[in-house]
Each structure stands twice: as C-alpha cells, then as structure tokens.
Amino acid sequence: MPAYKAPLDDIRFVLFDLLKADSLADLPGFADATPDVVTAILEAAGEFAANELQPINHSGDEEGCHFDDGAVTTPKGFKEAYAKFVEGGWPGLPCDPEYGGQGLPKVINFAVEEMICSANLSFGMYPGLSNGAYNALELHGTAEQKRLYLPKLVSGIWSGTMCLTEPHCGTDLGLIKTKAEPAADGSYKITGTKIFISAGEHDLTENIVHLVLARLPDAPAGIRGISLFVCPKFLPDTAGNPGQRNAAKCGSIEHKMGIKASATCVMNFDGATAWLVGKPHKGMSAMFTMMNAARLAVGMQGLGIAEAAYQGAVAYAKDRLQMRALSGAKFPDKPADPIVVHPDVRRMLLTMRALTEGCRALSYWVGLELDISKHHPDEARRQEADDLVALLTPIVKAFLTDHGFLAANLGVQVFGGHGFIREWGMEQLVRDARITQIYEGTNGIQGLDLVGRKLSQGMGRLLRRFFHPVSAYLEAASARPEMQEFALPTLKAFAKLQQATAWLAQQGLKNPEEAGAAATDYLRLFALVALAYMWCRMAELALQNQGGDHAAFHESKLACARFFMVKLLPETNTLFATLTAGGQTLMALPAEAF
C-alpha cells in the first residue's frame, strides 16, 4: 500500500507564491484566512488524510458496502473516521458561519478535498455530496429550509445527496419521470426511482437530506418542467430532530468497478414527503449551481488520485532494483540500479508530476477566483472572476479527471506486475479514478458545455477573461531571454488555441455538429494551453528563487516546466490538426454501419 504524505510545500507554493492567496484575508468575511491559519489547517488536513483516511482506503475497497433489507453499512472504520471528521469540524470548513460553518475560502477547501481524495476517494464522496446539498439549499432554499437543514449539514451530523439520474436518463434530464404531487399542507409527495445515488443510504449520519429532481403535475415536457425538492430520510420534528421515517428507501446498492466504499444506491421514492426548493419548473437552474460546484469537486478528485499515484510510483521507483542504467551502473554496490534511473520510468514519473502540478495550479486558481466571485467588494471584479470560473469549470472537471486516470495507470505501469496485484494498492487508484471521467457530466459533456455554452456566453466575454491576461503575460514574458524557453512554446500553443477558437466559431455557426465533433479536442487543447501558462508563471517564480533558500525545490520546478514544454505541450499540434480536420469523417458512416 502506498503511503501518503500531503504535498504541503507544493500546495503552499501554489497558494501563496503563485496565487498570492494571502490577499484573501483582505476580502470581507475572510479576515481569519491568514497564511498562518491556512497553513495550520492544511497541516491538520494532511495529517487527518494520512492518518485516518488512507489506512482504511484499501480495506474499504476490499470489503465494500453492505446492503441488507434497505440498510447500508459502510466498511470497517468508516463510521469512526467520519465521526472524527465531524468532530474536527471539517464538513463546515467553507460554509457560512451563520449556520455554524468556518467561513473559510473555497480555495482552501479545494486543497483539503485534494488531500482527502488522495487518501480515500470513497470516503470523500460522503462529505462531497453533503456539500452539494448545502450549496443548493443555501442558494435556493427558503429561510425555514435553511434553518432546518443547513446547520445539520454544516456540522456533518446529517448528510446530503443529489437525486438526478433515472434508469432511462442520465445526461438527458429532460426525460425525468419522477413525479411530485402537491399535498394539502404545502408539501409534495414524490414517486419514482432514482439510480446511481451516491451516499443515498449509509450508516454515517443520523439523517440524509435528498435533493430530488421531479415533475409537478402541470409541468411542461422536457428540461423546462423539472423542479427541485428537498426530501429527508427522516422528517424533521418540531425541534428539528429526525422524526418520522420518510418513504424514500434504498432498494439496492450497485456493484461497481471502484469507489466500493462509497454506497451507490437505487432510491425508491414511494409517495415520499418533500418540499419545493426554489421556483416550480426551475429545478434545472438550481441544480446547475450545485452541479458546477460538484464538477470542480470532481476535478479535485482527479488531482487527488494523481498525486497519490505519483507518490506511490516514486517510492517504488526508488526502491525497486532492476537492470543497470543505460549509461553505466549508478549503484555498483547493489545488485542492480533502482528503476528511477531509467529514462522510460522517468518519462512516466515526470508526465505524472508535471501534469499534476500544473493541474493543481490551474484548479487552485479557479478556486481563488471562485472566492473572489463571491466576496470581492467590486462588482466588476466579482463578475470577471465568475466568468473565469464558469469558463474553466468544464476544463477542470474533464482535464483533471482524465489526468487522474492517466496518472493512476502510469503508477500501475511503474510498478509492473506488482501494480496489477490488489494488495499493492495501485490498481485501486485506477478503478477509483475511472468514475470521475463519467459522473457529474461525462467528460464529453464537459466539452460540449465549453464549446456550446461557455464560448458563446456574453458574446465571448468569458473567453476574453482568459485570453486577454494570458496574451498580455505571454507577450511580456517572451521578451525576456530567461523566460523564452517557457513563454515561446506557450505562445505558439496559445496561437493555435486562438485559431481553433476562431475556426470553431465560424464552423459551429454553419453546422452545430462541427462544434460537437470538435468539443473534446478543443477542451484538451485549451487545458494544455492553460497548464502551459501556469507552468510559465511557476517557472518565473522558480527563476526568481534560484540559488535561494529552497534551491532544490525551485530547480525541480524548472525541470518540470522544461519537461512540460518539450514533452507534453506538443500534443497541442495534434489536437489542432484533428480539430480543424472537422467532423465530416465522424458523421459519414450511417448509424446502421456501426
């Protein structure tokens, strides 16, 4: 089993050196978020992840969840770990102090989520879903709903779910059949079956708050006839404590490829009592605010897995002795050299590392802008940040999860045959990572969100929030000789991204299927350019700190930046070529010829 140690130096480098997150403390509501406090929180989170969550990751996978007549039991140790998680106040970290939260910046919670997911992705699902329910109720719930549910979700003694998918519909929620009938007392009776409900039933909390999409009797067909409801497992009594058992029951749990310690439930609603959240028929927009937060959280799952895989692979590569270095023995006193000397092993390790560190920089930047979008006193700055978050959310979700899966597989490959054996823990990372490319909108859907919604929004305003500062930065950086090895290739890739964007705007207007055909390539091209930009900025910092206190740390950053530029960024050439080749070859084959 690979040990996990929170990469605090790397996290602090991104937060404070790169993103200047110390400035967060100047924003209204964030006075407590000083670097000292943040550092203490990150250290504590890292210890919690390493000491409480990682030790039950493999055993949780082997044991899985148990289902017995509607009740779900989590694997050994999960209940105790969750109790400590609640005791430590972790569920409320980014939540409003009005409901008992600590009101800390979301970007700090991003870092905490990364660590939790490195240590135990299945465990992370439970508070992750609660956080989604919290967001939906905080934004769209009535005062009474907030009073009843939010303090319980914030403390973590209740958990939450998002009940969207049905057997015949996942991506296409317009097909939802679950019904909500109004009752005389203003509540509703929900009837229908939901599937793939993470944390739908479990033994960690005294109550579970389901947020359910359903149709009112007078609902228009399709996506404009969906409403959002809150439907607790136990109806709160007058004192707000769990009262009568609701008719929302778990029918079975799924047997899955991975995240086996996370209960994925079939939920049967049989006239279950629920209350409308937000306006009738406006459930999708309420769900979208929740889903955008969830998409970023899934991106952090990808990042967490990637970091765990890298740590496992490095430890093995330094320890495993096999063959001599091609340039001659490096450790002649040992029977063979550690495999970290071999170029192809280094290729795998550096691919994991350069992408993981780039992904961390990109996603934390989005996390910081998310905080600015909520807390900055200047409305224009808030809008700017909100635009950037909206633009980059599908990229963070898709690219970070694709990377998490790639990194997990590279980790297995570094281990060779031992990577395929369960007890080593590396193959679990592959199985756990695989779902992140699928749920909260498949990565293909993220591409469509980017090209179909985000590019055109505000006549390209979202795009300009990224293009303008990046362009200005790269122009300036490429004029400085020491920065050219980073800035020039990035500028070239950025030009490809700009060309591809123009091509897409033109073709997509003529034929929407061209946009659909280009979506996945475009998202990946965008992501690589965004990572290159982050690596330029990290390299710049490292150059400034060369020969300083942490010389080796900064030299490593430069080495990774160089590797990224010459070994990973060139993929943009292929993406540009395949994207601009258009969709004709995709659409030519008649459906029956497949």
Add this chain to the structure above:
Amino acid sequence: MPAYKAPLDDIRFVLFDLLKADSLADLPGFADATPDVVTAILEAAGEFAANELQPINHSGDEEGCHFDDGAVTTPKGFKEAYAKFVEGGWPGLPCDPEYGGQGLPKVINFAVEEMICSANLSFGMYPGLSNGAYNALELHGTAEQKRLYLPKLVSGIWSGTMCLTEPHCGTDLGLIKTKAEPAADGSYKITGTKIFISAGEHDLTENIVHLVLARLPDAPAGIRGISLFVCPKFLPDTAGNPGQRNAAKCGSIEHKMGIKASATCVMNFDGATAWLVGKPHKGMSAMFTMMNAARLAVGMQGLGIAEAAYQGAVAYAKDRLQMRALSGAKFPDKPADPIVVHPDVRRMLLTMRALTEGCRALSYWVGLELDISKHHPDEARRQEADDLVALLTPIVKAFLTDHGFLAANLGVQVFGGHGFIREWGMEQLVRDARITQIYEGTNGIQGLDLVGRKLSQGMGRLLRRFFHPVSAYLEAASARPEMQEFALPTLKAFAKLQQATAWLAQQGLKNPEEAGAAATDYLRLFALVALAYMWCRMAELALQNQGGDHAAFHESKLACARFFMVKLLPETNTLFATLTAGGQTLMALPAEAF
C-alpha cells in the same frame, strides 16, 4: 453483459482479400489450409467463443479462482468449457502433426486467439501458456522430452507454464536466484520461488508442465548463467502417464485487478525434479523464442479485448436514447435519439474501430509472415519473413495492448455510468486488458527491444524489410488520384518515421540514454505508420470493390480509412516532436528530487 459475435467478415477480408492467405495452401505442410477449411475453422471457433466462453466470462470474473492448501479450483464452468476445448481439438490447431497437432498456419491460430480473448481473456490464458511451453520444448527439447510432453500438450490433457519471474526480479532476469543442482541420474533438483506464474496450478488438466529458469551451480553471474528446465507437476511414469507428485507446489494465488479466472500462482520449488532443456547457461535464448511467440499472443489479447469493447459499445450506442442530434431529431417518434447520432460518441466508436481493424490487419500480416518464415521453400524468403516478424513483434505486443486498454476504456465511456457497474461487463474489459500492457515484457520494454535490438540488428536489415516495400507501395499509390487521400498523409508520416529513425541512430550512438528516452514514442510512431500503411491497402481494396456485392461493407472500410487518416494519424506529429526533443529533460532531475 455485451454479446459477442465473431467478426468473420472482417477477419476473412484481412486474411483473404488483403493478405491473400489462400496462397498458404501452396506452402509445404499447409496443403489442408484451403480457404474452405479455414473458413469452416473460423466459423467453428467463433461459435465456440460466443457460446461456450463468453457466457462464463463475467461469472468467472465475479467468482475468481479458489485456493485451498495448494490446490486451485477454477470458477464454475471453466472445467467443462476446457474439456470441450480439448474435445474440439483446439489446443493442437497450430501444432506439428507429428505430435498429434493439426499443423495449420499460425495466422489462423492468431484469428482463433483473437476470438477466444474477445470472449474470455482469462480462459485464453490456460491454452496460451501451454502453447508457449509447446514452442519451447519443440525447439529446444530432447527427442525424449518431445516424446513425453508434446503429445500431451498438443492434445491439451496436460497444460504448461513459463516460470521466469521471482519476487525481486521480473524485467531483469539476470538476478534470478532459483537453483538447479545436478542429480546422479542426469536430472536436476530445482529450489526457489517463482511468482506471477499464470496457470501454475489449476483443475483443468491431469498434469502441468513447468518450464523453469534456474541457475546451475557453476553458472556465470547474470543473464549468461541462466538455464531452462522442464519440471512437471507429476513425474511421467514409464508409460508416460502422471506418476509421482513433484515438489513443485503452489503456495498461494494472487488477488488481482482483472483476469481473475486465470490462476496467478506463487510456485515453490523445493528440490523439485527437473530436466535440462537445451544447453546449460543458454536458457535465456531458449526462453526468448518462447517469449516472442508469447508477445505476439499477448498482442492478440489486446486485439480481442478491443473488438469485444467495440461490439459492446456499438450495441449500447444504438439502443440508449439520450438527447437529440445537434442537427435536429433523427427519431422524432422516440423520446430521444440513440446516442450513436452524437459526434463525440462517434468519435469514440470510430477510434475503437479504425484502430482495431488496423491492428487486426497488422497482426495477421505478422502471423502470415511467421508461417512463411517457417514453411517457405526459399531460404531468402524465410529470412525476410523472419526479419519482419522480429521487427514487428514488439510493435504488435505494445501497440495492440495499449489499444486494447484504450478501446476498453472508450467502451466504458460510451456506456456512461452503466459502464462502471460490474453487471454490464464493460469495466471487466478494462481490468482484464490492463495486465496485457505489463506482462511478457512491459510495453516500455517493448520499446527498448525495438530501438535497442531490432533497429541495429543486421545493420538495419530488419528495418529495410519494412521500409523498402512500404516506401515503394506509397510512392506508387500516391501517384494515383483516388488513393491520394490515404497515401499522401501516410507518406508524410512515413517520412517522419524515417527522419526519427535517422535521428535515433545518430543520437543513440552518442548516448544510449537518448535511445531509452525515445523508445516509447518511437514505437508508437512506427505503429501508427504501419497501421496507416495497412489502411492504405485496405482502402485500395475497398475502392476496387465500390458498388460491388458488398458495397456497404467496403464503404465502411473507406469511411474508417478516412477517419484514421485525419483523426488518428496526426498523432505522429506530436510523437515526432517529443521524440526529437531528446532525453535531456528526462534525465535532468536528480533521483532524490523525485
């Protein structure tokens, strides 16, 4: 569970239209291999795979193998299926009639292996290993060893293993510690522990023939001191039947990510009786002949998985209704369109298909040349074929298994959330495929074999066996207007491969680590060019048959060829760029900085 139907039309197209395999019947020893006979065999194999092997694939994965005090039980149905496999004479298909085999061409067995692995990769492991043992004994065994073991392996009533890996060594077999002490009667006593021994113990056959690498007392250190031994589970008695139980015992079985119905054993040899195969200290070269055949067989495993994943994904994509086509509803009478209408779903399906069909063409070509290398009356032609097989073996192993894993993952992605659920059977393909990139030499090792051994062998003679005919073909094809859309991009990619080869030859001489750093990129570049060449030739055939009897079949080939050229071949640009960027960024980071 995805149904499986053997792709007989595609297989026949490659064998007879593309490769003219009917000419095999003209070679000495292959008189029986007429197209009618071959077609009947392929049909029967397809039915066996679909009706006997596929139905126990998912249940075999769920149940896994059982270990109890040295005995291994395969999952329900495996014993019965194996008995039918033996009854049908399948184990002896490519084996010498002198030992009871059918003496059919190996390329036919390639097609049979593909089908078996599409239906049930775990099952395929058992005869696959036997075939490896057969090859080693046929080439290197004494007359007495052949007489004792080959008929039993050919009939399938005994099975075989390859015992190479030890806990501290896999890739680096020079580190092997297992010892062989000479006994007075000319036999040897083997002592040591081998791990990852596929089919090391099971309940399918009455005896198991282990081929074991070990060191003689006077062995030189390292790879030049390894000898090969045959060590049966039961010592054959005078009549050749299983007699005394040998001290070669299974200590445990591994719990793995996939191929769970294939028993992966720890084998303890405790003074086990064995006999030398081949010359003392020459075990590695004997093992290599066996390993090269095994590497091609593993390539076929990748192809088999890819085909199964494609079939599963297509069935789902035609059935699952979700969203409307971007260009407007295609099935307005249904609640939504089948997802096969969406460009991004087609991108995934066509990627699977164009690579799978290209891989089939490439690997069957290698299979045909393998037969020519053994059976052609002209020695020069035999050498030419042998060279080509040697050159392309690492490419078939690595590229086809990388593709198998990619295709399995695309299959899961097409299924969305259902792909992650075990009962649908798609995630098993991912888990089963994952090992093929690792065993029989990791895919990184295949790259090193290609650049380190195959390129330089015979002063580049092997390479010329591929470069010259391909160059001549592409020059001619690119002069014909109807072929230009295929031949011109292939010619361009081929030029990159030639340039990369020259670069590698030059750099590798100066610094062997440059060759190591380039190996994986080079192999993939080579593979894509080889596939493009196969697609040119398939497109040429399809053009000739346009509007003919199987018009739709040939139109599909053209559509896939076009897709390959514009959507998949451009990866060669990136590979060329990253390869020629050199290894400096890989080697710069000191080991302790990882």
